[in-house]
Structures are given as C-alpha cells and as structure tokens.
Amino acid sequence: MSKLTPVLSANWDEKDSFTIAGYKRNGGYKAIEKALAMEPDAVIQSVKDSGLRGRGGAGFPTGMKWGFIPQGDNKEHYFVVNADESEPGTCKDTPLMMANPHVLIEGIIIGSYAIRANHAFIYIRGEVAHVIRRVQQAIEDAYKAGYLGKNILGKGFDLELILHVGAGAYICGEETALLDSLEGFRGQPRLRPPFPAIAGLYARPTIVNNVETVASVPSIIANGPEWFAAIGTEKSKGYTLYSLSGHVNNPGQFEAPLGITLRELLELAGGIRNGHKLKFWTPGGSSTPLFTDAHLDTPLDYEGVSAAGSMLGTKALQIFDETTCIVRAVLRWTEFYKHESCGKCTPCREGTWWLVQILKDLEHGKGTAEDLDKLLDLCDNIMGRSFCALADGAASPIISSIRYFKDEYLQHLAIGGCPFDSVASTIFATSPAGGAK
Amino acid sequence: MPFTNEDFTVIDSIINRYPRKRSAIMPLLHFAQARDGYVTNESIETIAEKLDLETAEVIAVVSFYTQYKREPVGEYHVGVCINTLCAVMGGDAIYEGLKEHLGIENNCATKDGKVSLERIECNAACDYAPVVMANWEFYDNQTVQSAKDLVDAIRSGNPPAPTRGPDKLPTWRENSAVLAGISDGRAGEGVSAGEPSLLGLKLSKEGK
Numbered sequence: 001m002s003k004l005t006p007v008l009s010a011n012w013d014e015k016d017s018f019t020i021a022g023y024k025r026n027g028g029y030k031a032i033e034k035a036l037a038m039e040p041d042a043v044i045q046s047v048k049d050s051g052l053r054g055r056g057g058a059g060f061p062t063g064m065k066w067g068f069i070p071q072g073d074n075k076e077h078y079f080v081v082n083a084d085e086s087e088p089g090t091c092k093d094t095p096l097m098m099a100n101p102h103v104l105i106e107g108i109i110i111g112s113y114a115i116r117a118n119h120a121f122i123y124i125r126g127e128v129a130h131v132i133r134r135v136q137q138a139i140e141d142a143y144k145a146g147y148l149g150k151n152i153l154g155k156g157f158d159l160e161l162i163l164h165v166g167a168g169a170y171i172c173g174e175e176t177a178l179l180d181s182l183e184g185f186r187g188q189p190r191l192r193p194p195f196p197a198i199a200g201l202y203a204r205p206t207i208v209n210n211v212e213t214v215a216s217v218p219s220i221i222a223n224g225p226e227w228f229a230a231i232g233t234e235k236s237k238g239y240t241l242y243s244l245s246g247h248v249n250n251p252g253q254f255e256a257p258l259g260i261t262l263r264e265l266l267e268l269a270g271g272i273r274n275g276h277k278l279k280f281w282t283p284g285g286s287s288t289p290l291f292t293d294a295h296l297d298t299p300l301d302y303e304g305v306s307a308a309g310s311m312l313g314t315k316a317l318q319i320f321d322e323t324t325c326i327v328r329a330v331l332r333w334t335e336f337y338k339h340e341s342c343g344k345c346t347p348c349r350e351g352t353w354w355l356v357q358i359l360k361d362l363e364h365g366k367g368t369a370e371d372l373d374k375l376l377d378l379c380d381n382i383m384g385r386s387f388c389a390l391a392d393g394a395a396s397p398i399i400s401s402i403r404y405f406k407d408e409y410l411q412h413l414a415i416g417g418c419p420f421d422s423v424a425s426t427i428f429a430t431s432p433a434g435g436a437k
Numbered sequence: 438m439p440f441t442n443e444d445f446t447v448i449d450s451i452i453n454r455y456p457r458k459r460s461a462i463m464p465l466l467h468f469a470q471a472r473d474g475y476v477t478n479e480s481i482e483t484i485a486e487k488l489d490l491e492t493a494e495v496i497a498v499v500s501f502y503t504q505y506k507r508e509p510v511g512e513y514h515v516g517v518c519i520n521t522l523c524a525v526m527g528g529d530a531i532y533e534g535l536k537e538h539l540g541i542e543n544n545c546a547t548k549d550g551k552v553s554l555e556r557i558e559c560n561a562a563c564d565y566a567p568v569v570m571a572n573w574e575f576y577d578n579q580t581v582q583s584a585k586d587l588v589d590a591i592r593s594g595n596p597p598a599p600t601r602g603p604d605k606l607p608t609w610r611e612n613s614a615v616l617a618g619i620s621d622g623r624a625g626e627g628v629s630a631g632e633p634s635l636l637g638l639k640l641s642k643e644g645k
Contacts, residue, residue: 005641
C-alpha cells in the first residue's frame with residue numbers, strides 16, 4: 001500500500017482541475033451543503049475534533065483558534081487566508097492554488113460561516129501572476145454558482161470574498177504584518193496581545209489561517225473529523241503536503257500522513273542525486289533549525305521535529321548534498337532576513353545587518369574563530385527580542401549550522417577562503433561522481 | 438499622462454471592493470504600474486487624493502514593497518531567484534550569466550527598454566529550481582544557457598511561453614493589471630500542475 005495520501009492534490013493531474021466543473025466532478029462544494037446545515041459552533045467543534053493544526057508554520061490547533069472569536073459581540077468578523085507563501089523552501093500553497101483553487105474557496109466559506117464572518121480575504125503574494133489569475137477566476141465562478149455572495153445555498157448566509165495581491169514583502173506572511181498591509185499600511189508586525197481573534201483587521205475579531213489549513217477543512221466536514229483524526233500520529237493528525245527540493249533525483253510535492261520520515265520521503269524522491277550524499281536539510285523552511293543525516297528517521301510531525309531541536313514549520317524540506325558550502329548557504333539566508341527585516345524592531349534591523357557582515361568575512365576566510373562566538377552572542381540578542389518571529393528565524397540557520405558544522409567554518413579561516421567549488425553543487429554540474437541528472 | 442475618466446472608473450471599482458478605502462492602496466499601486474509601467478509622482482498624488490491620504494503616506498507604502506518601481510523597468514522584467522536553494526542549484530551562475538550577457542546591473546534595464554534584471558528572493562517553486570521569473574510568470578528548471586536564450590527571444594520579440602502560465606508571456610504592464618485584480622481572461626491557459634507537483638500523486642497511484 002502506498003505511504004502517500006493525496007487529498008488536496010488528488011485531482012491535480014486532471015486538465016481542468018482548477019475549474020469549478022473539474023472540482024465539482026470530484027465531489028467539490030458538497031462539504032458546504034453539509035456545513036451550512038450545521039450550527040456554526042458544531043462546525044468549529046468538528047474542526048476541533050479532527051485535530052487539524054495550522055499548516056503555515058506555527059501548528060496552532062485550528063478549531064481552538066476559531067473558538068477564540070467572540071460571538072454575539074455585534075461586531076464584524078473577518079476571515080483572512082494567508083497565501084503570502086514566501087518562507088524559503090516553501091512551495092506547497094502555490095501549486096495548490098494553481099491546480100485546485102476551489103478547495104480553498106470551499107474551506108473559506110465553511111470557516112467564515114463557522115466564525116460568523118461575512119467578509120473574507122485571500123492575501124496572496126504578488127509574484128505569482130498565473131496563480132492570481134486562477135484564484136481570481138475561481139472566485140468569480142464561485143459567485144456565479146451562488147457559493148459566494150448573498151444567501152448562499154438559500155441558507156441565509158452572506159459572504160463577500162476579496163483577493164488581495166501583495167507586492168513583494170516576506171514579512172507580510174506574518175499574520176499581524178499581513179493585516180497592517182491589508183489595511184493599506186507598510187506591512188509591519190503588531191505587538192500582541194491583543195491577538196487578531198480579538199482585534200485583527202480594522203481592529204475587529206479576525207481569523208488568519210494558512211492556505212493549506214483552510215483547504216483541509218472541506219475534507220474534514222465531508223468525511224467527518226474521525227476520518228481525519230485517524231490519519232497521522234497521536235498529536236499530529238491528518239495528512240499534509242511535504243515539499244522536497246534541492247539535491248534529490250526527483251524533487252516534488254508529497255501528500256502524506258504527518259509523521260513520515262525523510263528516509264521514507266527520500267525513497268519516493270529517488271534518493272539524493274546520484275553519486276552524492278546528504279549533508280544538511282531544513283525540515284520546514286529556512287527559519288527552522290537545520291538537520292543532518294542524523295535526523296533521517298525523525299518523525300516529521302509537530303512533536304517529533306520539536307523533540308529533535310527544530311520545527312515542522314511549513315514542511316519545506318530543502319535538501320543539500322556534500323558539495324554545498326554551509327557558510328555560503330547560511331550567509332545567503334542571512335542576507336535574505338536582512339533584506340526582509342521590516343525595520344520596526346532594533347535587534348532585528350541592526351542585528352541581521354551585523355550578522356551578514358560577519359558571515360561574509362567568514363565565507364571569504366577573513367575574520368577569526370572568535371567571530372563564531374560573536375555570531376552566537378548576536379543571535380542570543382536577536383532571538384525573542386523582536387515583535388515577530390522573523391528575527392528568531394534569522395538566528396536558526398546560524399545557531400544550528402555552528403552546532404553541526406563548526407569545523408567547516410574554521411576550515412574557511414584556515415585556508416583563507418571557501419574550500420568548495422560552487423559549480424559542483426549546481427544542477428547542471430557534470431562531475432566524475434555522477435553529477436545532477 | 439493625465440488620468441482619464443476611464444482610469445477613474447477603474448480606480449473607483451478597486452476602492453469599492455473594500456470595506457474601508459485605505460485597503461485599496463496596494464491594488465491601486467499595481468494599477469498605476471499597469472498604466473505607466475512604474476509608480477509616477479502623478480499616480481501617488483492621485484491615489485493620495487482618492488484615499489484622503491498625504492502623498493507621504495502613499496510614498497511610505499510604495500517604498501516598503503519591492504514590486505513597486507519608482508523608475509521604468511523593462512517591458513519584460515526578469516527575476517532570478519538567488520535565495521539559498523536556487524542559488525546553490527545554479528541561480529547564482531544564471532544571474533551572473535544574464536548580467537554579463539545583457540550588460541546590465543541588478544535592477545537596471547537594457548537600453549532598448551526590453552529587459553530588466555532583478556535578484557529575487559524565494560518564489561515558492563523550489564521543486565523547480567533553479568527558477569527564473571519573467572513578469573512574474575514561471576520559467577522552471579533553468580540553466581545559464583536557457584536563461585540567455587529566454588532573454589534573447591524576448592529581445593527579438595518572440596518570448597517562449599512560461600512553463601506554468603498563460604500561452605503567451607504578457608508584458609510587465611499587462612501583468613500589473615492582473616495584479617490589480619483586472620482579469621485578462623487567461624486563467625484557463627496552461628497546465629494544471631507541473632511534473633514535480635504531480636510526483637507524489639503519480640507514485641501513490643502506482644502504489645508506492
């Protein structure tokens with residue numbers, strides 16, 4: 001039996017999977033009939049019972065989050081989808097929205113009904129034009145079919161859904177920065193509390209959920225929370241999209257039960273590229289501490305990855321083989337965090353700048369061994385000292401790389417430069433060892 | 438170029454999408470780029486006036502987001518992903534190759550105004566690395582040569598279709614309109630998904 005459990009991706013190989021007809025042919029928009037016949041609180045209870053947790057990085061229980069929205073408060077409520085997929089390595093929501101935007105819309109209708117919101121937004125990053133087209137068209141078609149707008153399915157529920165396109169700022173994937181951006185400001189994170197469930201968009205109760213999280217809801221309603229809870233591990237329920245990229249023979253998307261291991265996924269991806277071996281990898285994007293070949297059998301669920309010292313994050317498994325220089329890799333991620341720091345908090349704004357200077361020197365074989373202590377000291381002064389987790393993410397690759405590859409940093413100093421040939425790690429390298437495909 | 442009545446009709450329709458009008462600032466700026474190719478001072482003044490903001494407040498938003506340009510970019514804006522994974526897989530070599538081939542620096546355009554070049558961050562297509570974007574359409578699994586061929590074809594007026602996108606590569610201004618939420622009717626073009634996106638599904642059907 002296959003280890004994989006395609007649900008969200010089950011129809012992606014059909015030519016019209018992104019159309020309303022293609023979605024309905026596979027049972028689409030059946031779950032809203034069921035949900036709209038339930039009490040909103042019963043919908044929230046079903047999502048709680050399923051054990052669904054956020055798929056955007058933090059892993060917070062979705063049903064519990066929905067339950068935080070105050071009811072009977074006579075205020076507008078908002079349902080916002082975080083489609084600003086930008087965490088380095090993360091590439092699951094983009095193909096999902098390109099191939100199956102209607103499953104997201106169905107999830108939005110159910111979620112909005114549950115929290116009593118009559119306005120919903122999809123905040124999508126601006127650098128994916130064709131995905132924007134597909135989602136925009138899907139929204140228009142859902143309106144025409146009566147799944148959005150006034151009196152949906154004759155049940156007296158109204159919902160307006162607006163696609164909002166970002167403009168190139170990683171930080172807007174942070175939920176409060178996203179809300180500031182959606183309100184028309186620079187996208188900078190807010191101090192919490194109050195949390196968005198109390199004071200979110202326009203200071204009204206707001207849910208912000210990741211694309212994959214919301215898209216998982218129709219299957220829970222259609223098949224029942226028990227069905228979903230039977231997949232995965234004890235505390236990490238359900239199926240999820242794992243994205244393998246980098247030095248593997250066959251990179252791609254693998255929808256599997258939570259708790260699968262990298263060893264199993266590598267087998268499906270045809271292994272590390274021929275003639276090479278695994279050196280380091282990220283379990284959930286560049287903000288999650290690095291793993292090595294010692295973590296091949298770590299269960300990739302929320303608890304398993306945490307226990308091993310990292311985070312499941314977005315399940316973006318970026319795989320690097322022995323041709324890759326760790327200092328170069330970490331420097332480049334650090335340049336990214338410096339570039340994307342919004343500048344609001346001093347430790348992050350100034351700290352990421354200093355981290356880049358020191359790492360640049362180290363990559364070029366300048367500096368001293370004490371610089372490694374300085375890096376760790378800087379990380380200590382950045383982590384947990386800013387409004388949002390971008391700063392924590394910036395420290396993750398540095399701290400974990402020094403833990404596992406300190407000798408390689410020192411080797412740069414010993415020879416006065418980088419000991420690696422960057423050509424050997426490219427996909428078009430032809431090396432005696434076999435090289436890329 | 439002064440704003441026409443037609444422009445104001447679009448502007449009003451964008452503002453009317455939102456419960457509060459300030460939220461319309463981002464799509465209005467995308468629309469400004471669809472109109473002029475970049476965000477002009479005139480656009481900033483018009484948007485400020487429509488949203489009851491100071492021009493400084495609009496400029497604060499423009500300068501925060503890298504997709505908003507204050508100077509003209511090429512008719513085809515080419516982005517090379519240089520975040521770690523793409524860089525290692527060949528993105529650095531592709532960027533250097535294009536820079537040399539086109540004879541331009543980061544965030545600059547060729548003299549004929551056809552192509553501009555930008556080092557971009559992770560574009561959510563890592564399983565297709567190395568990735569090059571043109572006007573925010575995907576060109577997957579690139580090499581130095583294929584990227585050079587792409588910009589050559591663009592300059593000769595015959596760009597190849599994106600790997601996962603519409604049948605014909607739209608111009609920068611055309612796609613800025615799409616980003617402003619103005620449909621070009623091309624959502625149905627192109628594949629549902631590329632091969633890597635389908636790999637898990639395919640293996641599960643084979644029982645693996």
